Amino acid sequence: MRIIRRADYRRMPWKNGGGLTEEIAGDPPGADMDGFDWRLSIAHVAADGPFSRFPDIDRSIAVLSGGSMGLTVEGDEEIALLEAGAPFAFDGGAAVVSRLFAGPTIDLNIMTRRGRLKHRMQRIVLPAGGEVSGAEAGTLLVATAAFDVGVEGMPTEVAVFDTVQLDGGERVGARAEAAVIRIDLYR
Structure with missing residues (x-):
């Protein structure tokens, strides 16, 4: 992550x-x-x-x-x-x-x-404690409101318009409700 x-x-x-x-x-x-x-x-x-x-x-x-x-x-x-x-x-x-x-x-x-990757973009709200797992070729979460994620057990703030990048299979959890735009990448 x-x-x-x-x-x-x-x-x-x-x-x-x-x-x-x-x-x-x-x-x-x-x-x-x-x-x-x-x-x-x-x-x-x-x-x-x-x-x-x-x-x-x-x-x-x-x-x-x-x-x-x-x-x-x-x-x-x-x-x-x-x-x-x-x-x-x-x-x-x-x-x-x-x-x-x-x-x-x-x-x-x-x-x-086209021919190399596909994507899906959607607005989502992660509930407190909710997790996201990275798609096959990666996932990007762009914050539309500030939120905290857990990084190595410590809360880390993600500010408005910051991006969380996950490789395929990586997971991240929101410590409180989080409004994001989720982009999944696929081969």
């Missing part, structure tokens, strides 16, 4: 230059935008506009803060994403345009390379 602190996320411009992203983790480490198998990041969306396109990538997004926004994928009907709502999965190579409903948002994005 590893806790990745938000202060340690790598900040960079979006692939299309339209905004700022905070790269949380990815594999292989140090891979560029065309070479990753998976990549987890936070995007700061300050204006309406197009998303970066990532051919051969499956992608899911969830709004972390700032209200809500709409996504139009390949000209289809707009999908509303809400701050506490379910994540939305889409083809990373598709033409996607966002529209902010009430000001800037901060979003969580997971991308996996």
